[in-house]
Amino acid sequence: MPRVLFLCTGNSARSQMAEGLLRHLGGGQFDVRSAGIRPTSVREEAIRAMAEIGIDISAQTSKSVEEFTSRAFDYVITVCDSARQSCPLFPGAVRMLHWSIEDPAAVEGGADLRLAAFRAARDELRHRIQAFHASTGPAQIRRP
Numbered sequence: 001m002p003r004v005l006f007l008c009t010g011n012s013a014r015s016q017m018a019e020g021l022l023r024h025l026g027g028g029q030f031d032v033r034s035a036g037i038r039p040t041s042v043r044e045e046a047i048r049a050m051a052e053i054g055i056d057i058s059a060q061t062s063k064s065v066e067e068f069t070s071r072a073f074d075y076v077i078t079v080c081d082s083a084r085q086s087c088p089l090f091p092g093a094v095r096m097l098h099w100s101i102e103d104p105a106a107v108e109g110g111a112d113l114r115l116a117a118f119r120a121a122r123d124e125l126r127h128r129i130q131a132f133h134a135s136t137g138p139a140q141i142r143r144p
Contacts, residue, residue, distance in 0.1 A: 002074040002136065003031045011036025011062040013046040014079040014101050017122050020050050020057040021129045035065040043105055049118040053126075075136070079125070099128050 004022060008015035011034055019034035026032065039062035050057045077097045101124055104117035 001029065001031050003072065004033070004075045004077065005068055005071075005073045006032070006034040007036070007065060007076065007078045008034070008080045009037050010040040010105070011042075011064075012040045013043045013105050013118065014103070014121055014125065016042050016046050016057055016060050016062070017050055017118075018077070018079055018125050018129065019060065020055045021122075021126055022133070024055045025126075025129055025133055033063075033068060034060070035063045035068050037065055039064050043118070045104065045115050045118040046122075048115065049122045052119070053122070077132075099125075101125060 006015040006018040006022075015034035015036065019032050022030055022032045041062050042057065042060055047056075047058050074094045075097060076095075077099060079099050079101045080103060081100055101121050102117070104114070104121040107114050107117035
């Protein structure tokens with residue numbers, strides 16, 4: 001089963017949504033995790049945006065990347081520019097990928113405006129994960 005780690009700065013929104021999306025869209029065919037360079041807590045807006053499409057991430061928690069540096073992953077995917085710059089080395093990773101996704105947590109304004117930013121990030125992540133899943137199905141992963 002391919003192992004995938006999504007990294008973000010706080011592990012509060014983008015990486016959490018990515019983890020939930022791949023777990024759901026991958027149908028149990030991926031071992032998927034998420035972590036942060038400086039973990040905080042999962043944002044309520046992320047939980048709500050995912051619930052709108054039938055994916056429950058409310059039980060997910062923010063985790064430090066340090067918990068995973070000794071594990072081997074087939075893919076390590078950074079979903080923010082800051083995490084990409086601060087990402088530790090994962091010697092066992094087959095591929096390192098970077099997806100620059102706008103930070104919905106950085107949007108200021110009313111609740112509707114903020115939720116719209118989380119929906120936009122969720123939808124971009126869903127599009128990328130659908131393409132990732134289509135091109136990297138478990139049968140196509142080859143461990144060295």
